Amino acid sequence: MLVLGLLLHGLLAGAQAVPYGHNPAAGHYQAVRGVRLYYEVYGAGPPLLLIHGNGGSLQDFKQNIPYFAQHYRVIAVDSRAHGKSVDPGDSLSFEMMADDFAALLRSLRLDSAYVLGWSDGGINAVVLALRHPQLVKRLVATGANFSPDSTALTPALWRQQQRGYQENKAHPPTDPVRKNDWKVFLLDVFQPTIPLPVLRRVAAPAFIIAGDRDVITLEHTVAIYRHLRRAWLWIVPDSGHATLQEHADEFNRKADAFFRAKFISSAAH
16 A cells, blocks of 8 residues: 555656746746846757747746647746846837847757747747847747737727826836836837838748637738748637637647648748
8 A cells, every 4th residue: 555655646746737937947047138037948859949928928838838848848938027037127129039039049059949939929939030040940920910000909909008008108107016017018019010021031931820819910910921931821710819728739739740840831922
């Protein structure tokens, strides 16, 4: 009975949820460009960088990391001003964040990586490929937009953001936590402003994903796909903005299939 009890205890311990985002066994800090980026590493194989969305953290990938860690060296990072990556600055931009990720990959002595980003993370994945093309093998971007207005965002989201800005701009917060939240909020109110034709400069193959009920308009998502030189497109049925959580199993398999595909043909747009 003692042996059985020890075996059961071991099985239960192994089944405990991994504390993604707060895992001392996998967590690291790296000083880059004036901030200490927090990241966690799981698995072994080709490097895969995971980038979360606005106001999130690497723990948003808790339904994805276990799958990818079977085949990749997963590097899940808290973006500047998010999670444990404290940012003392008073401004934020996608270009700044993309340069952070480039510096992180170089600090890890990686010449390139696969990149998967959700929402703002998807924007960051594309901006990283634009600014540091040699570092991105292939990229997956789900729920990304390249303008902050109603041509890209659904009317409800655009109105919500504008209302939040108008109601608070005269008296922005001053305490550190709310000041950081305000900076992160403003990122999506005014950015990104990347003309879609610029996306033709992306050399890396891209997999563009969105839910059929996403907060990014279907027209904008399809336009992103059409402006990329080599790309796949997947509009996920019965899904909102959180495709990688709402349909995690299928999302993981399809993203993996994209990374492993032997050839990504030039899109006939």
